[in-house]
Amino acid sequence: xxxxxxxxxxxxxxGALFAEKNDLKIKVxxxxxxxxxxxxxxxxxxxxxxxxxxxxxGRLGVKAVKASTKDGKEYxxxxxxGGLSGRLFKAEGKDYDYAGAIDTGDGHEFAxxxxxxxSEAGNSFIALSSGERRAKEAHSNGEHAAVAATxxxxxxxx
Numbered sequence: 614x615x616x617x618x619x620x621x622x623x624x625x626x627x628g629a630l631f632a633e634k635n636d637l638k639i640k641v642x643x644x645x646x647x648x649x650x651x652x653x654x655x656x657x658x659x660x661x662x663x664x665x666x667x668x669x670x671g672r673l674g675v676k677a678v679k680a681s682t683k684d685g686k687e688y689x690x691x692x693x694x695g696g697l698s699g700r701l702f703k704a705e706g707k708d709y710d711y712a713g714a715i716d717t718g719d720g721h722e723f724a725x726x727x728x729x730x731x732s733e734a735g736n737s738f739i740a741l742s743s744g745e746r747r748a749k750e751a752h753s754n755g756e757h758a759a760v761a762a763t764x765x766x767x768x769x770x771x
Contacts, residue, residue: 651675
């Protein structure tokens with residue numbers, strides 16, 4: 614992936630990933646891969662009336678492709694607008710279904726957590742939230758052990 618030309622300088626981010634319905638493909642590390650989920654990341658939205666709207670910082674688009682570690686554990690490789698990247702592993706935890714990290718573009722990263730949710734229309738998605746910014750770890754694969762993928766939801770890739 615290309616070098617980052619964007620930096621995330623807010624204390625925390627949030628967002629969502631939805632199943633990609635189009636036949637969109639992107640290059641990741643020189644290989645063309647199908648996008649399985651897409652969505653956005655942003656600083657905390659603010660509530661105006663009955664809607665949430667982005668803050669002055671706006672949103673960054675996110676595309677997710679399936680990838681696997683050398684030992685065969687599946688994860689979502691996140692390709693974020695501005696040359697940023699991240700990864701999201703299926704995880705076991707009390708409050709979340711996925712865990713990983715996203716690069717902030719300035720030598721830091723966010724721990725990122727995903728929770729399976731259903732929209733009012735009944736569509737499955739992954740709600741994203743982050744922990745605090747931290748110094749980037751040399752070989753960070755998230756703070757939590759990855760577990761084998763399951764096929765318990767057709768709209769969410771693993």
